[in-house]
Structures are given as C-alpha cells and as structure tokens.
Amino acid sequence: MDEMTLLNRRRDEVPPPTDLSAARDRLLTEIRRTPDARPRRAVRLGALVSAAGLAAAVAVAATQLGGATEEGEPPVSAAAVLENAALVAERTKATTVRPDQWFYMKESQPVDSLPVYEHWSRMDGAMTALRGSDGELKVSESEKGPTNSAKTLREIEALPGDPDAMLRHFYRLKRERAALSICEPECPPGSERDRRAYGAIQWYLKYGPIIPPDTAATMFRAMAKIPGVTIEENVATAEGRPGLAVVLDLGEAGKGYTILDPRTYRYLGVKSVRGGHSMAMSVLDSGIVDRPGETP
Known part of the structure; x- marks a missing residue:
C-alpha cells in the first residue's frame, strides 16, 4: 500500500475592534458566574481592565485562566477558559x-x-x-x-x-x-x-x-x-x-x-x-x- x-x-x-467594552464585560461575566472561581480573581481582573484596557486583561487572563493555579485554589471552569479563548480569537487578524x-x-x-x-x-x-x-x-x-x-x-x-x-x-x-x-x-x-x-x-x-x-x-x-x-x-x-x-x-x-x-x-x-x-x-x-x- x-x-x-x-x-x-x-x-x-477518522483590524482590531474599536469597542472593547462588550468583550470586556463578557469575560468578566463568565468569570464572576463561575461557581468554582474565587471572587477576588474577577476583582483583580476588573481592576486591570479599567487600568490598562482589554489587551492587558486578555494577557493576564491567559496566565491566570490558562496557566497553573495558585496553591490551594480550585481550577477555573471550562466556561471561563473558553470564553477567554474566544476573546483572543476575536482579536486575531483575519x-x-x-x-x-x-x-x-x-x-x-x-x-x-x-x-x-x-x-x-x-x-x-x-x-x-x-x-x-x-x-x-x-x-x-x-x-x-x-x-x-x-x-x-x-x-x-x-x-x-x-x-x-x-x-x-x-x-x-x-x-x-x-x-x-x-x-x-x-x-x-x-x-x-x-x-x-x-x-x-x-x-x-x-x-x-x-x-x-x-x-x-x-x-x-x-x-x-x-x-x-x-x-x-x-x-x-x-x-x-x-x-x-x-x-x-x-x-x-x-x-x-x-x-x-x-x-x-x-x-x-x-x-x-x-x-x-x-x-x-x-x-x-x-x-x-x-x-x-x-x-x-
């Protein structure tokens, strides 16, 4: 054969979006409604969003949602991680x-x-x-x-x-x-x-x-x-x-x-x-x- x-x-x-508020709010909503994610994570991310914009928020969220969790913290949900993946995808150049x-x-x-x-x-x-x-x-x-x-x-x-x-x-x-x-x-x-x-x-x-x-x-x-x-x-x-x-x-x-x-x-x-x-x-x-x- x-x-x-x-x-x-x-x-x-077998080009970047001009209005970032909707994407920011969607990410925050997903994290806040996640039952096994601690509230302080959403607060920390929210502060970063207001201070540095969504680009910085996505970068930090990629570390917190996609990387190792802090000692003693429960893992974040699939909804939060995949919402962050979606936000990153939306900002990719077609x-x-x-x-x-x-x-x-x-x-x-x-x-x-x-x-x-x-x-x-x-x-x-x-x-x-x-x-x-x-x-x-x-x-x-x-x-x-x-x-x-x-x-x-x-x-x-x-x-x-x-x-x-x-x-x-x-x-x-x-x-x-x-x-x-x-x-x-x-x-x-x-x-x-x-x-x-x-x-x-x-x-x-x-x-x-x-x-x-x-x-x-x-x-x-x-x-x-x-x-x-x-x-x-x-x-x-x-x-x-x-x-x-x-x-x-x-x-x-x-x-x-x-x-x-x-x-x-x-x-x-x-x-x-x-x-x-x-x-x-x-x-x-x-x-x-x-x-x-x-x-x-």
Missing part, C-alpha cells in the same frame, strides 16, 4: 485565502509507516500533495471526502454565528467527525450528541489558519456549552509540548483531549485515553502557502 493510499484510508476513519493557494499541515500520527507527514491541499479543492517518508513530493487529484480543503472551508463558512445555534448544528450531524475516536466501539448510551459536537469542533479547530476569527470564537463558546467538558492543565502533546486541554470525560469508556496552546489557544493536537492506553495526534505546523512544497 503506497503512502497516499494509507493517508486517504486514515482520513476516512486571513484572506485565494483559491489558487494551498493549505499546509504537518502532523504527527500513530502510524508506524508514516509517523510524521506533510500535506498540502489546494484551496479550490482540486489538488492535494504529500511528502512521503522518502522526501519525495507527490501531487495528485484531491479526494472529495472530509479532508478536501474547499469542502472544509465551505462547511466552516456556513457554520452558525451563535454558540447555541452552532451546538445544535453539530448535534444534528449524521456521523461523528473527530481527529481521534474517544470510545468506539463501546460508547456510553446517551453520549452520542455530546461526542458528535465535541468531535466536530475538535476536527475543525485543527484547520485554524483558514477559520475566520469570529467563527473560531463561536466554536470555543459552543464547546463550553457541551455538558461535562472540563479543563486540564499541563497536558503534553505526543511530542511533549505542554498544553491546556479541553476534556470530554466519558468515564470508563474513555477521555478525549483537545490540546491548546496555554497562552494563544492555538490548536496543538488531540489525545484519546481508554483503559490505560492512549493515542495522540499533533499539528506541528500549518498555514497558507502559494504552492505545494512550501511551508509557512
């Missing part, structure tokens, strides 16, 4: 992508024959390219499945702009889409909708460079609304990068981890743990380039 066939089979499986450009991604995966691979997808959906283990760049017609770049971009652009509406959209998906399955084939009854929504957001977040900032923010807010989602700090990716994990815990059936950079909230990778065994995949680099073989 050649490497392009192996990759396709694996795929089948990227304009031409149809003749290519989306590049370098990933690690649990496949011995191709543990790290680089692939390029032309944004009009016509062509794809893969650098094999021998270093050779192989260009071919693009598949029409879920990893087709044009199809993925159309899906992202069609997503609802409201977190509740986006969550309902993912709940209605016909099949589960995730970078790694959490519990298949023995998943807890009644977990279907939450798995479907969590997996779909996880899947789309890996395409960060082509996601509009407001859509990425809505994804984070929708993820926070999935029942049972929690935050775990200092979770390492497959290659050992420390991250902040958004976790869907299905008990003995397994746990799914979506690992983000603890300061920028950029997608780093995923991990699935079940019965003491784990599998992981990481995005090592990604971006938009002008031709296959180029890197960002």
Whole structure:
C-alpha cells in the first residue's frame, strides 16, 4: 500500500475592534458566574481592565485562566477558559485565502509507516500533495471526502454565528467527525450528541489558519456549552509540548483531549485515553502557502 493510499484510508476513519467594552464585560461575566472561581480573581481582573484596557486583561487572563493555579485554589471552569479563548480569537487578524493557494499541515500520527507527514491541499479543492517518508513530493487529484480543503472551508463558512445555534448544528450531524475516536466501539448510551459536537469542533479547530476569527470564537463558546467538558492543565502533546486541554470525560469508556496552546489557544493536537492506553495526534505546523512544497 503506497503512502497516499494509507493517508486517504486514515482520513476516512477518522483590524482590531474599536469597542472593547462588550468583550470586556463578557469575560468578566463568565468569570464572576463561575461557581468554582474565587471572587477576588474577577476583582483583580476588573481592576486591570479599567487600568490598562482589554489587551492587558486578555494577557493576564491567559496566565491566570490558562496557566497553573495558585496553591490551594480550585481550577477555573471550562466556561471561563473558553470564553477567554474566544476573546483572543476575536482579536486575531483575519486571513484572506485565494483559491489558487494551498493549505499546509504537518502532523504527527500513530502510524508506524508514516509517523510524521506533510500535506498540502489546494484551496479550490482540486489538488492535494504529500511528502512521503522518502522526501519525495507527490501531487495528485484531491479526494472529495472530509479532508478536501474547499469542502472544509465551505462547511466552516456556513457554520452558525451563535454558540447555541452552532451546538445544535453539530448535534444534528449524521456521523461523528473527530481527529481521534474517544470510545468506539463501546460508547456510553446517551453520549452520542455530546461526542458528535465535541468531535466536530475538535476536527475543525485543527484547520485554524483558514477559520475566520469570529467563527473560531463561536466554536470555543459552543464547546463550553457541551455538558461535562472540563479543563486540564499541563497536558503534553505526543511530542511533549505542554498544553491546556479541553476534556470530554466519558468515564470508563474513555477521555478525549483537545490540546491548546496555554497562552494563544492555538490548536496543538488531540489525545484519546481508554483503559490505560492512549493515542495522540499533533499539528506541528500549518498555514497558507502559494504552492505545494512550501511551508509557512
């Protein structure tokens, strides 16, 4: 089996805002209504907002919400952390992508024959390219499945702009889409909708460079609304990068981890743990380039 066939089979499986008051108030509201976050945190953050503006508040909140908690303090909630991720996403500069450009991604995966691979997808959906283990760049017609770049971009652009509406959209998906399955084939009854929504957001977040900032923010807010989602700090990716994990815990059936950079909230990778065994995949680099073989 050649490497392009192996990759396709694996795929089948598996400017700044001028008014900062609304974003500031939303962040403060999320933190203040969090039952397990101490009130003094909101007061401290509020003082920073009034003194130095939202940019400083986001930087400090990224440290307090995404980094290690002070000794004896309970962890902050997923709602607070993901609201801060949404605020950071909203302030990210949007990227304009031409149809003749290519989306590049370098990933690690649990496949011995191709543990790290680089692939390029032309944004009009016509062509794809893969650098094999021998270093050779192989260009071919693009598949029409879920990893087709044009199809993925159309899906992202069609997503609802409201977190509740986006969550309902993912709940209605016909099949589960995730970078790694959490519990298949023995998943807890009644977990279907939450798995479907969590997996779909996880899947789309890996395409960060082509996601509009407001859509990425809505994804984070929708993820926070999935029942049972929690935050775990200092979770390492497959290659050992420390991250902040958004976790869907299905008990003995397994746990799914979506690992983000603890300061920028950029997608780093995923991990699935079940019965003491784990599998992981990481995005090592990604971006938009002008031709296959180029890197960002």
